[in-house]
Amino acid sequence: MFPSGRRVCMGEQLAKMELFLTVTGLLQALRFWLPDGKPAPSLQGRFGLTLAPCPFAVCMNPVFLEVICSTMAFFTHRISRSFSSSAVRSVVIKNVMVIGGGQMGAGIAQVAASTGHSVTLVDMSEDILKKSVKGIEGSLKRVVKKKFADKPEAGEEFVQKILQNVSISTDPAAAVPSSDLVLEAIVENLKVKQDLFSRLDKLAPA
Ligand SMILES: NC(=O)c1ccc[n+]([C@@H]2O[C@H](COP(=O)([O-])OP(=O)(O)OC[C@H]3O[C@@H](n4cnc5c(N)ncnc54)[C@H](O)[C@@H]3O)[C@@H](O)[C@H]2O)c1
Structure with missing residues (x-):
């Protein structure tokens, strides 16, 4: 199956695509932020059978409309001129x-x-x-x-x-x-x- 070249997992490309879709889906549906006083997650990871992330704490909130609002703020001059992006988030x-x-x-x-x-x-x-x-x-x-x-x-x-x-x-x-x-x-x-x-x-x- 691997007559020449580096051996690669046949699922690697698929896994990368799945990962992209999962992460972008999460970023579209949720807003993430660090809990007060907690450090940002380590980017080093832990070696074992696989490279796994170290435990970290994160808060998240479903913000469908907030995402739309921020997008609108980007695309419409009126909103982007009138509010900073953080102010847009606080609009009820x-x-x-x-x-x-x-x-x-x-x-x-x-x-x-x-x-x-x-x-x-x-x-x-x-x-x-x-x-x-x-x-x-x-x-x-x-x-x-x-x-x-x-x-x-x-x-x-x-x-x-x-x-x-x-x-x-x-x-x-x-x-x-x-x-x-x-x-x-x-x-x-x-x-x-x-x-x-x-x-x-x-x-x-x-
Ligand atoms: N369908 C998708 O998967 C998809 C994905 C991303 C973006 N979009 C974009 O979203 C927009 C809408 O797509 P869609 O698939 O829902 O189209 P659609 O043809 O199903 O619906 C468009 C609707 O807008 C109405 N309309 C047209 N001009 C209007 C006007 N001046 N005032 C009021 N209503 C008006 C039409 O009568 C129609 O009911 C398009 O710009 C499209 O490119 C669609």
């Missing part, structure tokens, strides 16, 4: 507007509603929006099948509670003054995206 986000109710927008709206945020989902027509909400409902029902397999009533309550957090609108301008965070998931066209944000920027609170 209650009302979220998601523009575009397609695959991405519906998914974002679902996660935001599931985490207790009041979501206004915006698209071009009521019909599209009804389809989006149906899609969110279907997706939540799939979660219920796994999470509440033996408690169907609790499952229904779970779905309804989340759906109550989602309202729909075809007019982003009406919802923007009361929104703490605006996310777009519309058509992949920079000009259309820029036009949308320049219109909303005039209506958004300072």
Whole structure:
């Protein structure tokens, strides 16, 4: 199997890819920080059968919306001019507007509603929006099948509670003054995206 060259584990590349996906997944979903007074983890590791990390303490917090907020801060002049990134983190986000109710927008709206945020989902027509909400409902029902397999009533309550957090609108301008965070998931066209944000920027609170 190894006629020439260095012997390598055939799983090495796969393991590296898995490691990359695992770490980036964690970094996207969680915020990490050191507990007060604890040192940073050692980068030396411990040799044994494998090279293992030395024990270390770390705090983490699920911050889906915080990550989005920081990303938005990077991409929108308004936020990045007005706040430092640490100040952005401390902004309380209650009302979220998601523009575009397609695959991405519906998914974002679902996660935001599931985490207790009041979501206004915006698209071009009521019909599209009804389809989006149906899609969110279907997706939540799939979660219920796994999470509440033996408690169907609790499952229904779970779905309804989340759906109550989602309202729909075809007019982003009406919802923007009361929104703490605006996310777009519309058509992949920079000009259309820029036009949308320049219109909303005039209506958004300072
Ligand atoms: N689908 C993916 O896996 C994926 C991954 C990363 C990024 N994206 C990006 O996310 C964005 C949305 O992707 P998607 O897959 O959800 O697209 P999609 O086509 O499923 O949905 C886009 C939605 O935006 C609506 N829309 C278009 N222009 C609008 C406007 N001016 N105002 C309000 N609504 C408008 C459309 O009616 C449609 O419902 C795109 O920019 C895409 O490149 C998508």
